[in-house]
Amino acid sequence: MKKFINDPADVVAQALAGVAAAHPELRVDIDEQYIVRADAPRPGKVGLVSGGGSGHEPLHGGFVGPGMLDAACPGEIFTSPVPDQILAATKAVDGGAGVVHIVKNYTGDVMNFQLAAELATDEGISVETVLVDDDVAVEDSTWTAGRRGTGATLLVEKIAGARAEEGGKLAEVAAIGREVNTHSGSFAYALTAGTTPAAGRPGFDLPADEIEAGVGIHGEPGRRREKLRPARELVHSALDAILDAKQFPGPVIVLVNGLGGTPLIELYLIYGEVAKHLEDRGVRIARRLVGNYVTSLDMAGMSLTLCQATDEMIRLWDAPARTPGLRWGA
């Protein structure tokens, strides 16, 4: 295994130390392992907390800042954050208006966020949970009952984050987050597996001419192994799988996401194919984002996410965001 690390056991803590040094606009609690906006808690503002295993950066820590999350709880690599950690982050961002937990649908994450929500409720904090389960590839998976939460997490964090930033109430912020998830679908391809520092070798083996169709962001198996095909055909298959699973009658927000090891030149080539195929399928693109945002360490792969967007979602998507990993607007 070749990685820029010191010790496989200390990667997350040492990366958090780097985040703390790099971003004075964030406050990082290295012991409790959470990242919050330096100005948290904001009185009267609904707090947004997300988290999950590390290895998906910039998700979630890179999305902490005005217009998106108030806090992120990174677990160890591909490992759920623990309830105490989530509780500490929840308390750190509670400004009296309640806190929304954005949780990707993995069994450990769901359980630990639920425990943390109960503990927070006991301390008088109102918590709503938005569960993200956008991956249409498989119904159940290695660490999931039901569909996995993947690329749509970014959309939920952006859109619900904007709603909270402009003063939305707890139920409103949670409702728009759930609406984004309900109307989103994702599908991913892996060319290679990622390598965790602890394992020291790729999470699965793929022959030199094969790919994993419908892969999960921890390398979970998808629908099938396939022979590598031209990007155009892979894009068609992925989009068709999403369009088969959910209805997209109106304009969509598109995310072309790299899984960590895929160069931007390939992601833009993919976006060109996405734009053409959606036009052929009669789906109008309202907004789009291309880059490595919801990753799986160094996995070479990509995911496509479509979100059927209302005018309200597009307005919130366009609102300013100022985070290390995603930033736009005035």
Next chain:
Amino acid sequence: MKKFINDPADVVAQALAGVAAAHPELRVDIDEQYIVRADAPRPGKVGLVSGGGSGHEPLHGGFVGPGMLDAACPGEIFTSPVPDQILAATKAVDGGAGVVHIVKNYTGDVMNFQLAAELATDEGISVETVLVDDDVAVEDSTWTAGRRGTGATLLVEKIAGARAEEGGKLAEVAAIGREVNTHSGSFAYALTAGTTPAAGRPGFDLPADEIEAGVGIHGEPGRRREKLRPARELVHSALDAILDAKQFPGPVIVLVNGLGGTPLIELYLIYGEVAKHLEDRGVRIARRLVGNYVTSLDMAGMSLTLCQATDEMIRLWDAPARTPGLRWGA
């Protein structure tokens, strides 16, 4: 070779089609192969044009927009853009105040930009050239007489771009660009080689426990092969090489740059080590940027760049930028 492409011969043109579809704020000429701001030319504004081989994205096309470049000319992968292409981009951004060419020091780039500058001059456009040669690893290299241009290119494009945006004159914009380059130094490590679509296999072979110290962004050899060491030691060696080559008495801008295949979690871990070692060496960090910005396709690797920054450079670094690959400020 596993890549998300259709045909190795068409990667650049098809990626440009994707850029065109994704970014209505840019205008892409697919035939002539250049990218300009949609509002170009801007009357009275000095135009900034950069370019070079493709495969280093987001450099340069991802840095076109208000506050940075007016145009980028991507060549084929790891291949210089041709003079006609550079001339077309230069004419497209000429607003009557002259054009600055930002050129990384590679023999083909230097020659072709020089020819284009002569042709532009013949057509009545004043052109100044800023040559970037920040890589302290080697004196001459595979495609270079003198030092290679690498990570500092981003700093030159950001800072000279801000100076042009605020109304700087041709000589002023070129002067601050040259000043940034003169006071910058970079050093890179590769864990693996990148794979070009045309070659279909890694550009060089590295044993499983070895790295290339001082590698170039096309996989050119560096100073030596070494055994893999902890990130902390690699950071110390790279920073010491830069600090040995140039003087950094005052505050610096730091770029921790991934070469394409390195996850963000490792880059932040590296930044933590950079911050500690620079403190030990008595060098104050004024600003910093962490991410994959000047890449070498899917190479797993990282480069460190230091720029000795004046107050003026820091003011311009902080100025707003709105480009696909780099964006901040109001």
